[in-house]
Amino acid sequence: MIIRVVRRVNLNNIQVYNEIGKLKRVLLHCPGEEIENIVPDYLTRLLFDEIAFLKQAKKEHQQFSDILRNEGVEVLYLTELMAEILQDPEVRKSFLEDFLMEGKVASQGLKEGLLEYFSDKSPMEVVRKSMGGVRKEELKEIKVKQLADMVKNPYPFYLDPIPNLYFQRDPFASIGRGISLNVMFSRTRNRETLFAKYIFDHHPHYKDIPRWYNRDMSHSIEGGDILVLSDKVVAIGISQRTDAVAIEMLAEKLFKSQETFETILAFDIPKTRAYMHLDTVFTMVDYDKFTIYPGIEMPLDVYSLKRGKNHSIDITYEENKLSNILKEYLKLSSVTLIRCGNNDIIAAGREQWSDGSNTLAISPGKVVCYNRNYVTNEALRNHGVEVLEFDSYELSRGRGGPRCMSMPLIRENL
Numbered sequence: 511m512i513i514r515v516v517r518r519v520n521l522n523n524i525q526v527y528n529e530i531g532k533l534k535r536v537l538l539h540c541p542g543e544e545i546e547n548i549v550p551d552y553l554t555r556l557l558f559d560e561i562a563f564l565k566q567a568k569k570e571h572q573q574f575s576d577i578l579r580n581e582g583v584e585v586l587y588l589t590e591l592m593a594e595i596l597q598d599p600e601v602r603k604s605f606l607e608d609f610l611m612e613g614k615v616a617s618q619g620l621k622e623g624l625l626e627y628f629s630d631k632s633p634m635e636v637v638r639k640s641m642g643g644v645r646k647e648e649l650k651e652i653k654v655k656q657l658a659d660m661v662k663n664p665y666p667f668y669l670d671p672i673p674n675l676y677f678q679r680d681p682f683a684s685i686g687r688g689i690s691l692n693v694m695f696s697r698t699r700n701r702e703t704l705f706a707k708y709i710f711d712h713h714p715h716y717k718d719i720p721r722w723y724n725r726d727m728s729h730s731i732e733g734g735d736i737l738v739l740s741d742k743v744v745a746i747g748i749s750q751r752t753d754a755v756a757i758e759m760l761a762e763k764l765f766k767s768q769e770t771f772e773t774i775l776a777f778d779i780p781k782t783r784a785y786m787h788l789d790t791v792f793t794m795v796d797y798d799k800f801t802i803y804p805g806i807e808m809p810l811d812v813y814s815l816k817r818g819k820n821h822s823i824d825i826t827y828e829e830n831k832l833s834n835i836l837k838e839y840l841k842l843s844s845v846t847l848i849r850c851g852n853n854d855i856i857a858a859g860r861e862q863w864s865d866g867s868n869t870l871a872i873s874p875g876k877v878v879c880y881n882r883n884y885v886t887n888e889a890l891r892n893h894g895v896e897v898l899e900f901d902s903y904e905l906s907r908g909r910g911g912p913r914c915m916s917m918p919l920i921r922e923n924l
């Protein structure tokens with residue numbers, strides 16, 4: 511079977527050694543049907559606070575991707591990479607088996623019904639429907655084979671929607687030339703990592719990428735917590751979503767490799783929904799400038815994990831305050847922390863809630879932000895940062911911003 515892959519001549523890999531180097535290639539997912547399959551009763555479980563208006567969300571996402579393209583970034587879509595690999599009938603078969611199993615399709619009758627339902631769909635339709643969810647009325651008939659097929663159940667879906675997929679930052683994370691294929695904290699997001707697994711197992715451009723973490727490991731870690739500050743230093747949040755145990759396991763693999771990284775700085779942030787990942791309270795915008803939500807500044811426990819001798823890891827509690835830690839590890843003479851809300855505590859809370867600190871740097875000192883966070887955006891500009899804005903009425907309802915919505919695959923080295 512020959513997989514038809516259009517585009518992309520040279521680079522077939524991952525190269526991310528910083529947060530701010532010129533962004534060359536990024537992975538996105540434009541929200542689809544999955545957003546319209548969110549029902550009020552299941553909002554919390556699906557990790558949404560409100561129901562978004564899909565048409566407007568798509569427009570905003572288009573603005574976001576247009577900004578990136580205008581800046582010379584090559585934009586890849588998860589749906590397209592997936593549709594490419596599903597052209598292979600073997601891959602398609604095993605993907606559907608795994609997908610149904612992880613979607614908790616337990617009974618034989620339903621499994622056969624769903625396989626039949628997917629059987630006449632094109633690769634792209636399979637991808638979109640697996641993301642969008644399958645409503646009960648979409649399947650004509652289920653052959654009753656087991657008790658579970660007989661029992662009446664008012665739940666409206668056979669397969670749940672996966673509405674957080676537009677936050678491509680989280681299911682896997684590029685680090686150096688490899689990735690962390692993540693274990694998600696919540697069940698609703700774990701199926702997202704199956705798409706990444708299939709791409710990194712089967713896509714001709716991505717299948718030989720080293721992995722620093724794998725989705726079958728025991729503890730959760732999500733990409734929003736992982737910031738590649740330099741080719742020597744990675745910051746990882748110990749957060750609601752990322753466990754300290756996972757950070758140490760990742761450190762072990764990364765330090766055993768040939769990679770240049772020497773230190774992982776583990777930031778212990780509050781375990782609450784508003785601060786779910788490190789990148790909701792802290793992002794890098796220039797060589798020596800960072801956005802920060804004041805709520806995490808004091809006190810913030812930071813631990814360093816260093817590549818030790820004979821594959822050991824030296825772990826130290828960092829006594830210094832954050833700006834000094836950053837100065838020391840990034841070898842900078844000074845560091846500017848730009849506060850979300852520009853020192854106005856009400857604006858800080860409001861704008862952080864809609865991801866005011868969640869900037870996506872596309873080159874040193876140039877970032878993409880939601881337009882609604884005007885106080886923080888002004889503070890960034892006052893510090894000489896160029897801010898490119900787009901509308902954020904609907905996308906922000908999922909509680910994630912421009913960084914959360916993008917996974918860099920290639921950045922220029924600094």
Ligand SMILES: NC(=[NH2+])NCCC[C@H](N)C(=O)O
Pocket residue numbers: 556557558674677679680699733734735786787789790908909910911913914
């Ligand atoms: N990198 C991020 N901060 N991602 C935000 C993800 C938001 C998503 N609704 C969740 O709760 O998981």
